[in-house]
Amino acid sequence: MTAAVGRAWTRLTIAGKVVFIAVPLLLALLVPLGIALVLWGGAIVDFLAANLPLVRFLVAATAILLMTVPTAFLIIYMEMKVIALMNLRVGPDRVGPFGSALSVVHGLKVLMKEDFTPTGADPLVFTWAPVVVYLASVMTLLVIPFGPGLFGQGDINLALLYFFAIGGLSVVGLLMAGWSSFNKYSLLGGLRAAAQVVSYEIPLTLSVVGLILLAGTMSLNRIVLMQSGSFLDWNVFRQPLGVLIFLIAGTAEANRTPFDLTEADSEIVAGYATEYSGMRFGFFFFAEYVNVFIVSALAVTLFFGGWTAPIGWPWPIVGSLDPGSLGIGLLLLIAIVPVVATLLLAAPFFVARSSMPAWQALVLGFLLFNLLAVVAVLGWAFISFDWIAGLIWFLGKTYVFVFTFVWLRGTLPRVRIDQLMGFAWKWLLPASLLNLFATAAAIVVVGK
Amino acid sequence: MSQLPGLGIVKGMAVTLRHFFEPKATIRYPEVAATITPKFRGRLQLLYDEWGTLKCETCFQCAQACPIECIDMGGTDTKGRYHVHWGAPETYGERRDESALRRSGRTVPDPAYTHFEMPDDLAAVDAILDEHDRDPARMLAILEATQARYGYLPVAALKRISHATGAWYAMIYGTASYYRHLRFEAPEAVEQAAAIADHRPSEEAFVAALDAALRRPGRA
Numbered sequence: 001m002t003a004a005v006g007r008a009w010t011r012l013t014i015a016g017k018v019v020f021i022a023v024p025l026l027l028a029l030l031v032p033l034g035i036a037l038v039l040w041g042g043a044i045v046d047f048l049a050a051n052l053p054l055v056r057f058l059v060a061a062t063a064i065l066l067m068t069v070p071t072a073f074l075i076i077y078m079e080m081k082v083i084a085l086m087n088l089r090v091g092p093d094r095v096g097p098f099g100s101a102l103s104v105v106h107g108l109k110v111l112m113k114e115d116f117t118p119t120g121a122d123p124l125v126f127t128w129a130p131v132v133v134y135l136a137s138v139m140t141l142l143v144i145p146f147g148p149g150l151f152g153q154g155d156i157n158l159a160l161l162y163f164f165a166i167g168g169l170s171v172v173g174l175l176m177a178g179w180s181s182f183n184k185y186s187l188l189g190g191l192r193a194a195a196q197v198v199s200y201e202i203p204l205t206l207s208v209v210g211l212i213l214l215a216g217t218m219s220l221n222r223i224v225l226m227q228s229g230s231f232l233d234w235n236v237f238r239q240p241l242g243v244l245i246f247l248i249a250g251t252a253e254a255n256r257t258p259f260d261l262t263e264a265d266s267e268i269v270a271g272y273a274t275e276y277s278g279m280r281f282g283f284f285f286f287a288e289y290v291n292v293f294i295v296s297a298l299a300v301t302l303f304f305g306g307w308t309a310p311i312g313w314p315w316p317i318v319g320s321l322d323p324g325s326l327g328i329g330l331l332l333l334i335a336i337v338p339v340v341a342t343l344l345l346a347a348p349f350f351v352a353r354s355s356m357p358a359w360q361a362l363v364l365g366f367l368l369f370n371l372l373a374v375v376a377v378l379g380w381a382f383i384s385f386d387w388i389a390g391l392i393w394f395l396g397k398t399y400v401f402v403f404t405f406v407w408l409r410g411t412l413p414r415v416r417i418d419q420l421m422g423f424a425w426k427w428l429l430p431a432s433l434l435n436l437f438a439t440a441a442a443i444v445v446v447g448k
Numbered sequence: 449m450s451q452l453p454g455l456g457i458v459k460g461m462a463v464t465l466r467h468f469f470e471p472k473a474t475i476r477y478p479e480v481a482a483t484i485t486p487k488f489r490g491r492l493q494l495l496y497d498e499w500g501t502l503k504c505e506t507c508f509q510c511a512q513a514c515p516i517e518c519i520d521m522g523g524t525d526t527k528g529r530y531h532v533h534w535g536a537p538e539t540y541g542e543r544r545d546e547s548a549l550r551r552s553g554r555t556v557p558d559p560a561y562t563h564f565e566m567p568d569d570l571a572a573v574d575a576i577l578d579e580h581d582r583d584p585a586r587m588l589a590i591l592e593a594t595q596a597r598y599g600y601l602p603v604a605a606l607k608r609i610s611h612a613t614g615a616w617y618a619m620i621y622g623t624a625s626y627y628r629h630l631r632f633e634a635p636e637a638v639e640q641a642a643a644i645a646d647h648r649p650s651e652e653a654f655v656a657a658l659d660a661a662l663r664r665p666g667r668a
Binding site for chain 1: 457461463464465467470474476
């Protein structure tokens with residue numbers, strides 16, 4: 001009996017195995033959940049409503065934690081592809097369309113590797129170090145306004161302070177990793193990373209103080225609202241030096257080229273991450289890519305208008321489409337439009353290219369229809385919902401900066417450690433102080 | 449500092465951005481095959497027949513046709529006359545030795561000279577060449593005079609003529625092999641080759657084995 005089951009199991013494809021595991025598992029989870037909802041539904045809703053802030057926090061934290069994974073994958077793919085194109089190579093092009101699934105494969109590979117703890121390491125600290133680094137990155141995302149009313153955690157009036165405080169926690173993680181590895185090179189790498197991150201924290205924070213003086217608030221949401229209007233209201237035109245210092249120090253904070261000395265892979269094996277392997281190693285690198293996103297997002301929020309549109313739409317859209325008003329017509333529309341549109345879009349291919357069989361034309365038409373439908377739905381959402389328009393603007397601007405970081409990495413060589421420290425203390429710090437004093441003087445002279 | 453600080457970074461980023469949009473030269477091989485010009489012949493290779501002897505007859509037509517003169521011949525052919533090999537100098541050991549010697553600064557022995565019987569003096573060839581003004585257009589007269597002097601056309605003499613007139617060795621060989629009254633071996637060597645051709649042990653053994661395999665009685 002067991003032998004027969006085993007044989008049947010070995011004959012299943014991978015997809016079949018996944019289905020066989022996932023479906024019973026889902027049933028086992030959902031059925032008790034449904035029963036519980038039916039039995040104690042009212043009580044559960046009451047309990048959740050009573051603890052709304054907590055529930056909100058948990059949901060937001062989970063959503064943001066989940067959001068970082070595709071973000072990191074996307075940035076890793078961008079990095080591979082963009083740098084390859086800049087090096088006149090083709091880059092990843094085997095897995096997925098244009099190789100876009102390669103970063104996912106990388107993630108799976110890292111998951112499957114052996115997770116090794118060296119003898120003599122402090123297992124507790126060793127295990128928690130990547131978690132601290134990763135969470136320090138992810139938790140900063142909680143206060144970033146992704147769109148109007150789209151925050152992880154409310155409109156905190158100390159958001160900027162929170163951001164830098166939590167962001168600074170990653171140093172602790174780096175030191176933990178370096179110290180607990182029981183390896184002097186890891187320890188040196190950790191100290192080196194800590195020295196760099198702490199040094200650049202100062203100009204990074206100081207470059208924003210001028211902006212805080214101008215805005216009179218540390219709430220990121222209000223800083224964004226302050227810049228609403230056209231792109232001429234962006235803080236980048238009020239704090240040009242501040243932007244420059246912020247971007248340079250942010251590059252160093254995120255451990256990116258030309259300041260990626262913490263894991264300079266061609267010089268010091270991997271710095272603090274030398275003894276790490278498997279997914280724990282992966283977390284450090286996930287954190288790095290999430291950091292790129294975070295620095296870009298903060299730069300956009302503070303200096304480039306956040307989720308506000310750079311130019312107001314000159315022609316206001318009159319009348320909004322409410323799909324609900326169509327009534328039963330909507331159902332008919334949903335049933336008929338895909339078929340008709342697919343046929344209509346397939347027709348030109350079928351007519352123009354006699355060598356193309358009908359089914360190929362139909363597939364092409366279907367794909368085209370899907371593309372058009374996605375564009376149409378996005379456009380409709382963009383027009384109808386403020387927060388979607390804001391989110392699209394925000395992500396668009398953020399990825400422009402992510403691209404710039406990748407572009408920098410494709411261009412610049414790494415600096416020396418003494419140049420790195422000298423630059424932070426001799427140039428960036430005085431420059432940020434100058435920026436602060438100039439801003440303060442301007443406020444005093446011109447008046448608020 | 450002669451330029452603005454940070455200008456170098458801007459320039460570098462302009463370069464990388466330009467490269468970003470440039471078309472890439474990579475050919476995705478299994479899906480896309482490279483376009484090969486119709487005259488491309490691939491790597492040069494000498495073919496052997498089923499008895500393991502070189503098929504090359506040293507007719508030098510390939511060396512004559514080669515537009516970039518990359519074919520260089522030497523060695524022994526099917527009749528035991530020339531040691532035949534060709535192609536890029538790196539591809540055979542003899543040439544590797546030669547280039548090693550050349551790099552070390554020592555004189556390089558030329559197997560084409562040393563393998564064959566050297567005429568006592570090439571002064572006679574030089575005299576003939578001077579007499580004919582070292583004119584490649586008068587090649588037949590030069591070759592006839594050389595054969596009259598030595599009794600046959602030694603390889604060393606042909607090389608000397610090639611060097612002096614500037615005509616390719618391959619072309620001189622072609623000219624010489626075209627005329628039946630010109631010969632490359634001394635008459636006694638021809639007799640020796642004929643004697644070898646009369647008695648080829650490996651071929652006889654092959655024919656005997658073939659007969660045995662086909663269950664045929666031995667032929668007369």
